[in-house]
Amino acid sequence: MLDIKDFSIFENQASFDFKGFLMKIAGYWKWFLLSLIISFTIAYQVNIRKEKIYAMETLISVKEENNPLFTSTTSLVFNWGGISDQVQTISTTLQSRSHNELVVENLQFYIDYLVQGKYNLTDAYGAVPFYVTIDKTKGQLAGGLIGIKFINESEYEIRIPFEQNSVSILTYSDNSYATTAVAEGEFVKRYKVGQQVSLPFLNWKLQIKDAPGFYKGNEYFVRFNDFNGTVSGYKGINVRSDDKGSSIITLGMQGTNKARMVTYLNATVKMLIKRQLDSKNQFATNTIAFIDSTLVSMESQLKETGNELKTFRKDKNIYDIEEGGAKFSDKILEFDVQKDELTRKVAYYNSLKAYLRNSVDYAKLPAPSVAGIEDPNIVTNVSKLIALSTQRSEMAYAVKSDKIFKDFDNQMAAIKNVLLENIASAKSSLQYDLAMVTNKINQAEGSIKKLPDDQQELIKIKRKYDLSDNIYSTFLQKRSEADIVKAANLSDIHFIDPAKDVGGGLVGPKTSVNYVMALFLGLLFPLLFVFAMFFINNSIQNVEDINKLTKIPLIGVVGLLKESSDLAVFDKPKSALSESFRAIRSSLQFLYKKQDVEGAKTLMITSSVGGEGKTFCSINIATVFALSEKKTVIVGMDLRKPKLFDEFNLKNDLGVVNYLIKQKTIEEITNPTQIPYLDVILSGPVPPNPSELIISDSMGEFIEELKKKYDYIILDTPPVGLVSDALELSQFSDVSLYIVRQNYSKKEMITLLNNRIKRGELNNVSIILNGFQNKAKYGAGYGYGGGYGYYDTGGYGNGYHEVETKKTFLSTLVKRFKK
Known part of the structure; x- marks a missing residue:
């Protein structure tokens, strides 16, 4: 059972006994042990089922x-x-x-x-x-x-x-x-x-x-x-x-x-x-593709001029004709080659300019060298532009940040602007050179016109052939160069240690982590459960609860009954439970003396609801009076739901009801018990009008006759929280005992009891806390003073009480089988 003292950390105290708190929590060790067993079992099963993780x-x-x-x-x-x-x-x-x-x-x-x-x-x-x-x-x-x-x-x-x-x-x-x-x-x-x-x-x-x-x-x-x-x-x-x-x-x-x-x-x-x-080979690949397309057109042109030259030489004395125009042919070829180089450069610049203005993907740009351009600014910037364009396309699959792409776009835009300025500057220079070469070609052509017609025709045909052959040879050389460069390129990435299974590499599963988690959760869940039960539990837990809710005196604390019979005092007179009832007897005698009660003394025992232990307490309080050789009688006044007869193995055929309706005398309804000096009067058959019988004149006569025969009269009454019978009987009692059961009686019932006392419906009321278990054992045996009695000595009572041996599971099973 939960004890509110176990959670005293939540109370407004000047100091907190942490050691005591831990010891009280330890009182629930079975819950924690079960939780730890379950959590460690789960962790073990998880660990053995997990596959090994390697790195x-x-x-x-x-x-x-x-x-x-x-x-x-x-x-x-x-x-x-x-x-x-x-x-x-x-x-x-x-x-x-x-x-x-x-x-x-x-x-x-x-x-x-x-x-x-x-x-x-x-x-x-x-x-x-x-x-x-x-x-x-x-x-x-x-x-x-x-x-x-x-x-x-x-x-x-x-x-x-x-x-x-x-x-x-x-x-x-x-x-x-x-x-x-x-x-x-x-x-x-x-x-x-x-x-x-x-x-x-x-x-x-x-x-x-x-x-x-x-x-x-x-x-x-x-x-x-x-x-x-x-x-x-x-x-x-x-x-x-x-x-x-x-x-x-x-x-x-x-x-x-x-x-x-x-x-x-x-x-x-x-x-x-x-x-x-x-x-890395993209430049070379682009260049080879450009050169291949150029060589195809140059090859057909070279073949055409070759055939034309061959046709011209047929049936002519070619040596005489060539000798006259040789010096002009070599000179004009030189000028034609220069003009072709300049024209190709201008064409490349025009193409590059259009590409920069109209395209967004620059990965397929051919190298400037295919046009004979060696300007380091042009070459470097084109190379950078291709690199950035390629890198941007690569990152498009992995990066979703617009900022990164904007950075690439800004860099490429800056390079484009620089290239456009470089192109404009280079083109103006090339235009000047091209005009100079064109002028020289015009002068040479003027000189050629003075030669005979055959020589002029030969120079014209040979001029076209030599130019085509020169260009074709140049492109073949550049293509060969591009192939060599492509084949000779090296990757920037090199293996230092290739991946290899050399054993080991085990990194998981983290079994230790699972066991630590199991320990943590195994302690956490029962702790949370205990706290949750504390917050939702509205039942009486201990003496402090009662003291906070009412000023009605508490005269005894009775431990939890662990036997099947309610005759705890008679069966084990030396037990700690018996001593708690003797302490209650002492407290009652003090109350009777304080009220100057002479002669027979009456005691009414009631509670809020059924199941709180009224009959149990009535029997054992009566027993301790009888064992002191006082004539005692227990009267079963619960006319609605009688239970007393069961405890003494009697039949509930005759009882108080029979007397109250003038059927039987007291002697006829009185039953002796196996306990000396103790008699019991049962309630009898269940009547249709129990309340009317209790408030009848016969009830007063009944009590007066009992006082003549007995020293102590114990009235076992129905719950005051359910019916009014106990309120009617309170006028016949010298002392009323209100039974409160640990972890069963609700706190609001104490509030109802306070109201009844304020209205005068109950008088001379004292409280007994029944079924008490102090699991934490912290402070056990200290008692509460003022006759509260012994409920659990925790070892301090050795030598004073009968030692109770714990029953084994087998003996308990045998006992139940016999029953």
Whole structure:
């Protein structure tokens, strides 16, 4: 039972006995022990069912690698943005959706390979003896377990339990879902290893790995997961870099399967290296594509002029003709080459200017070197623009911050403005040079017109041929240069320590944490329960409750009855419970003496409601008077719900009712008991008008006759909170005892008692606290003084009271069986 003193921390006290508080809480140790057993059992079951968690890492470095074939005349440069920018870009890329989609697709990690563990299915990637190749254009069973059992080395059985008549299928080519009809129940079918499986819900080939080991008779499971869900799981890869700007990056993963993590960590770095090289080669790739398209047109033009020259030489003395115009031919070719170079530069600038003004994606810009432009400002700024554009497109899949994109856009806008100014300046210079070369060509052409017609025609044809041949050779050289640069490019990302399973790496589960949580919760829940019971419990708990609610004196505290019989004093006269009733007897004698009651003394015992122990207290108070050789009688005045007869194994055929209706005399209704000097008068048959009988004149005559025969008259009455019978009987009693039972009687009943006393309905009332248990044992045996009596000595009464041996479960069971 709860004791409000156990929560004295909530009372307004000058000091708080913390040690006492802990000892009182410890009184409920059984609750705490049960809660701890349950919580630790749950923690243990959770721990043994949890799969082991491992951590794997790979270490890479970021170092800006310059192409060893770059020269002062090689302008195919890719600027990644510097080491610090690379580290940030790589960290973002590794966690981006687009990057992890490529890795998951490459490894087909949306397929789970499972085996049945002791408690649940476990990831068996790398340990199963087979793998499946799927047709991505056809549907696969989505999310369901596909059981695979090997009948022999070359034959296996598929088992799929279908709980409904339709299932969801997933097509990985476009990651779309659909449904297909199936037969409800278990699907079972056998296939050969390597045989194509073509079902509405499954399309694969199962292949055995090299050196698979023994697998005959073993059972495995395959599951097809959602592609996007799988990618989301791997986006959480842990990427760490030194805060001081170091170029070392650590990639880490945690999971239950070390082989899967090792494969993924190494694959994601390899995919990153490939993508970074592709980005680094973007300049060269763009340039090669531009040169290839130019070479196609130049090749046809060169072939056309070659045929024209061949036709002209036919049937002519070509040597005489060439000798006369050789000096003019070489000179004008030089001017034509210069003009072509200047024209190509101007054309590139015009094209670049239009591209800058009209486009937003600059990743496909060709290198300025294809037009022979070596201006470092132009080359560097175009390189930066391509780098920023590529980086921005990469981050579009991983970063959702508008501020970052605005920063990129601002940087690219600034570079565009600088480029446009550089273009304007370079074009004005080129226009001047182009005018000078054109003037020289005009002068040379004027001199050529003075030559014979055959020489003029030859120079004209040869001029076109030599120019085309020169341009073609130049582009071939640049294409070769671009191929070499592309092949010689090095990635900026290097493995330091690839991921590898070298044993260890166990990081979970955190069993100690679970046990600490179990300890905490195992103590918290019963504590909260105790506090909750305290706040919602409105029943009397202890002496302090009574003292706070009323000024009616408390003359005794009776402990909890642990026997089946209510004759506690008679059965065990030396017990602590018996001593508490003797203390009540002493207090009653003091009250009688104080009121100058002479002769026979009457005592009325009542309570608020039934079940508070009126009859129990009546019997034992009467017993202690009888044991002191005082003639005592217990009168069962509860005419509505009699109970007294049961305690003495009597029949309730005759009693007070028979006397009050003038049927029987007192001698005829009086029953002797096994206790010397103690008689009992039962209530008798239940009457239809109990209240009228009690207020009749016969009741007064009845009490007067009893006073002539007995020293003490104990009236066992009905509850005063339910009926008015006890109020009518109070006029016949010298003292009224009001029984309050711990953790049963409600506090508001004390308030009703106060009101009755104020109205004079009850007089000379004292209170007894019944059924008291002080679980905390703190202060046990101290007593309350003033005849409160002994309720629990807690060891201080050794030698004074009868020692009560605890009954075993077996003895209690035997006793109940005998009953």
